[in-house]
Amino acid sequence: MKTAAITLLALCMISIFAFSQTKQEPKNKLIIHADSGETAISRHIYGQFSEHLGRGIYEGIWVGENSPIPNTRGIRNDVVAALKKIKIPNVRWPGGCFADEYHWMDGIGPAEQRPKIMNTNWGGVTEDNSFGTHEFMDLCEQLGAEPVICGNIGSGTVKEMSDWVQYLTSAGNTPMAELRKKNGREKPWTVKFWAVGNETWGCGGIMSAAHYADESARYSFFLKNYGGNTLYKIASGGLPEDYNWTETIMKKWSKADGWLQGYMSGYSLHFYTVTDWSKKGSATNFTENEWFATLAKTIQMEELITKHAAVMDKYDPEKRMGLIVDEWGTWFDVEAGTNPSFLYQQNTLRDAMVAAVNFNIFHQHCERVKMANIAQTVNVLQAMILTDKEKMILTPTYHVFDLYKVHQDAAFLLSDLKTEDYERDGKKIPALNVSSSKAQDGSINISLVNVHPDKNIMLECEVRGIKATRVFGKILTAPKLNSHNTFDQPDKVKITDFNKASLSKNGLQIEMPAKSVVVLSVK
Numbered sequence: 218m219k220t221a222a223i224t225l226l227a228l229c230m231i232s233i234f235a236f237s238q239t240k241q242e243p244k245n246k247l248i249i250h251a252d253s254g255e256t257a258i259s260r261h262i263y264g265q266f267s268e269h270l271g272r273g274i275y276e277g278i279w280v281g282e283n284s285p286i287p288n289t290r291g292i293r294n295d296v297v298a299a300l301k302k303i304k305i306p307n308v309r310w311p312g313g314c315f316a317d318e319y320h321w322m323d324g325i326g327p328a329e330q331r332p333k334i335m336n337t338n339w340g341g342v343t344e345d346n347s348f349g350t351h352e353f354m355d356l357c358e359q360l361g362a363e364p365v366i367c368g369n370i371g372s373g374t375v376k377e378m379s380d381w382v383q384y385l386t387s388a389g390n391t392p393m394a395e396l397r398k399k400n401g402r403e404k405p406w407t408v409k410f411w412a413v414g415n416e417t418w419g420c421g422g423i424m425s426a427a428h429y430a431d432e433s434a435r436y437s438f439f440l441k442n443y444g445g446n447t448l449y450k451i452a453s454g455g456l457p458e459d460y461n462w463t464e465t466i467m468k469k470w471s472k473a474d475g476w477l478q479g480y481m482s483g484y485s486l487h488f489y490t491v492t493d494w495s496k497k498g499s500a501t502n503f504t505e506n507e508w509f510a511t512l513a514k515t516i517q518m519e520e521l522i523t524k525h526a527a528v529m530d531k532y533d534p535e536k537r538m539g540l541i542v543d544e545w546g547t548w549f550d551v552e553a554g555t556n557p558s559f560l561y562q563q564n565t566l567r568d569a570m571v572a573a574v575n576f577n578i579f580h581q582h583c584e585r586v587k588m589a590n591i592a593q594t595v596n597v598l599q600a601m602i603l604t605d606k607e608k609m610i611l612t613p614t615y616h617v618f619d620l621y622k623v624h625q626d627a628a629f630l631l632s633d634l635k636t637e638d639y640e641r642d643g644k645k646i647p648a649l650n651v652s653s654s655k656a657q658d659g660s661i662n663i664s665l666v667n668v669h670p671d672k673n674i675m676l677e678c679e680v681r682g683i684k685a686t687r688v689f690g691k692i693l694t695a696p697k698l699n700s701h702n703t704f705d706q707p708d709k710v711k712i713t714d715f716n717k718a719s720l721s722k723n724g725l726q727i728e729m730p731a732k733s734v735v736v737l738s739v740k
């Protein structure tokens with residue numbers, strides 16, 4: 218009897234011990250190293266891309282001075298106010314593929330005298346050049362954003378591109394400064410970012426890597442710094458997985474006897490989240506399988522950056538050259554009844570997930586990724602804003618930019634994440650996705666994504682290096698995977714307060730709702 222009681226007691230103790238062991242090993246655990254923070258997350262990761270495509274510039278941004286839609290010198294006030302709220306740091310313009318058929322001199326001088334051309338890339342529509350260089354620079358000034366100009370290498374000339382730099386940035390004493398003054402702008406602008414062509418493997422001239430490497434050198438050499446304006450030149454990358462292209466360009470731009478510093482500062486990567494280019498699928502009408510496939514595809518960005526960065530590291534171990542992801546985002550079928558060449562698509566909670574996951578990836582690589590530009594700002598692809606004449610709505614993607622703006626120029630914090638998977642049809646991806654940074658006031662911002670469509674996940678978070686005393690958060694989620702905002706219901710997907718994070722002994726206890734993006738601020 219006595220032996221049986223002792224055995225029972227021993228068994229009880231073993232199971233209590235085993236239980237406490239299980240408790241100490243949470244399935245999902247995040248450790249944030251609040252005492253790290255060597256590298257800043259460049260604000261330019263939150264950049265935009267606005268091309269002369271569909272209703273992106275015309276209607277979406279530019280309505281002209283005589284429009285009944287409230288505007289400042291032709292630029293929509295509602296769109297500018299919305300973009301200012303998310304603190305967009307830069308705008309890439311005029312393309313895209315359009316850049317390589319754009320001749321900037323068509324877009325200066327009196328509007329009525331500007332030639333009308335055909336936009337051969339995007340539907341053959343008439344481009345009247347009413348939105349040109351001065352209008353773009355006015356847009357940037359209204360937004361408080363930096364211009365990123367993509368030069369024409371495909372159908373342009375070295376002289377044309379170098380004249381554009383001179384027109385924009387030289388103070389005087391040059392033919393182009395005189396022309397600019399004649400067109401009403403006395404002072405030069407500051408234009409740092411300059412792309413030397415776009416997708417030169419394709420719509421930018423169908424070049425080989427070796428040919429482009431030489432061409433980019435020739436162009437770049439003649440793009441000069443005027444006054445205090447130091448150019449940051451960006452070379453065109455190859456197809457997303459063309460590491461050989463990266464190798465060729467990097468070899469050109471580095472030298473055994475020293476770095477050709479000042480000639481090229483950035484290298485571009487384009488990657489769209491598309492699971493099948495021949496069947497892109499609807500932006501709003503999709504299954505859970507498609508939700509999974511889109512998210513599985515978008516995390517390929519991690520692999521692409523890692524592999525391109527590895528090639529860059531070989532030639533540029535000091536990381537002087539930035540990886541510039543100047544086109545990224547979702548690309549679905551156009552909305553029914555709209556021009557197929559205008560790339561107008563709706564934007565759901567799924568797009569918000571894609572944006573948040575990509576930002577977390579960019580942050581993790583902030584030592585190399587110095588700029589990113591989502592395609593595209595208004596009415597095109599994964600837009601921030603959709604317009605219908607005088608009406609405007611903000612998309613779920615816009616709200617992610619809003620939530621994440623706290624990371625701009627903040628110090629990136631190292632973290633370790635253990636997460637369960639989200640499984641679908643025998644395939645799996647990590648359910649949670651995270652990044653964090655320290656702001657100038659010392660507060661720590663943690664952005665978390667739960668891509669699981671129907672599972673709330675408990676996450677234990679240890680914050681090393683500080684004693685957390687306060688936490689508050691914001692969340693973006695919605696009832697359905699395809700919830701989205703419409704002109705009739707503009708606030709179906711919006712940011713609300715989040716109250717499922719609390720202080721614990723070592724940090725925080727967080728309950729991450731299914732299909733949500735959360736940003737926590739810890740003090």
Ligand code: AHR
Binds near residue numbers: 268314415544593
């Ligand atoms: O963003 C739409 C197009 O996609 C761009 O014009 C081009 O650069 C890319 O292929």
